[in-house]
Amino acid sequence: MPERARGNVRGDEVPTVWARGRARRGQGPTLSREQIVRAAVELLDAEGADGLSMRRLGAKLGAGATSLYWHVANKDELLELAFDEVMGEVPLVEPSGDWRADLLGFADGMRAMMFRHPWVVALFGTSPNVGPHGLRQSDAAARILVAGGFAVEDVDNAISVVMDYVIGSAATELAWILRVRREGVDVERWTAALQDYLREALKPYPTLWTFWSHGLAMEDEERRDQRYVFGVNRVLDGLETYVARRAERE
Known part of the structure; x- marks a missing residue:
C-alpha cells in the first residue's frame, strides 16, 4: 500500500493527523493506535527518524504494514503521533506566581x-505540535506568562523566544553527542588533537585561544549544562526587562 493512502483517504487532505478521526471500532485489525505509537517511539529512540518506516514498524509489531494504515496514513502522521507522545512526558508546570521560575521549569x-x-528536535517547526499533550503544554506556558503580566499579544512571541533557545542549544549539543x-569518537584524543592544532593556529589571536582552550578543556556534560543554564537565564533576563519596561510605559 502506498505511503500516502489509508483506505480511500489521501494523506494530504488534512493538515494534521489530529484532524482525522480514529478508525471505527470493529474496523481493521486489533492493533491499537496506542500500541503503534509506543512502538514507533521505541524505534525512533533506537534508530532515529531515518530508521522509521511503516514496513519496519509493522515488523516490530509482528503485523503487516497494511495494518498500520487503519490508524495512520503515512510516516508523517506517525511522526506527529510520536511527537505528541513524548510531549506528554514533559512535566506540566502550573502558574505559581513566579513566572520566571515557572517558565524555567517549562x-x-x-x-x-x-x-x-x-x-x-527536528520535528519542532516541521510537524504540527497540536496534539493533546502539545496543546496542554502550550496552554500551561501561556497561562504562566499571562499570570506574570505579559500582554496577550506578547505571549506567543515570548514562548517562541524561549523554545527557540532550548531547541537550538539542544540541537547543537545533540549533534555532537550523537556523532x-x-x-x-574518543573524546579525549579528539580534544587533545584539536588543542594541539589550535595552539599554533591561534597564536595571532591570544584572546580567542584563551576562550578556546578553556572551553575545550571543559567540553563535557557539566560544561554543556552550564552553557544551557547561562543562556536560558539570559533569555529570561531579556523577557523580564521587556515586561518591566512595558509596565512602566503603561
Whole structure:
C-alpha cells in the first residue's frame, strides 16, 4: 500500500493527523493506535527518524504494514503521533506566581525530553505540535506568562523566544553527542588533537585561544549544562526587562 493512502483517504487532505478521526471500532485489525505509537517511539529512540518506516514498524509489531494504515496514513502522521507522545512526558508546570521560575521549569522539562528523544528536535517547526499533550503544554506556558503580566499579544512571541533557545542549544549539543555515539569518537584524543592544532593556529589571536582552550578543556556534560543554564537565564533576563519596561510605559 502506498505511503500516502489509508483506505480511500489521501494523506494530504488534512493538515494534521489530529484532524482525522480514529478508525471505527470493529474496523481493521486489533492493533491499537496506542500500541503503534509506543512502538514507533521505541524505534525512533533506537534508530532515529531515518530508521522509521511503516514496513519496519509493522515488523516490530509482528503485523503487516497494511495494518498500520487503519490508524495512520503515512510516516508523517506517525511522526506527529510520536511527537505528541513524548510531549506528554514533559512535566506540566502550573502558574505559581513566579513566572520566571515557572517558565524555567517549562524550558528545563522540554530540554530533558529532547535529550531522551533526540529525533524530536527536528520535528519542532516541521510537524504540527497540536496534539493533546502539545496543546496542554502550550496552554500551561501561556497561562504562566499571562499570570506574570505579559500582554496577550506578547505571549506567543515570548514562548517562541524561549523554545527557540532550548531547541537550538539542544540541537547543537545533540549533534555532537550523537556523532560520538555513532562513530565511537574518543573524546579525549579528539580534544587533545584539536588543542594541539589550535595552539599554533591561534597564536595571532591570544584572546580567542584563551576562550578556546578553556572551553575545550571543559567540553563535557557539566560544561554543556552550564552553557544551557547561562543562556536560558539570559533569555529570561531579556523577557523580564521587556515586561518591566512595558509596565512602566503603561
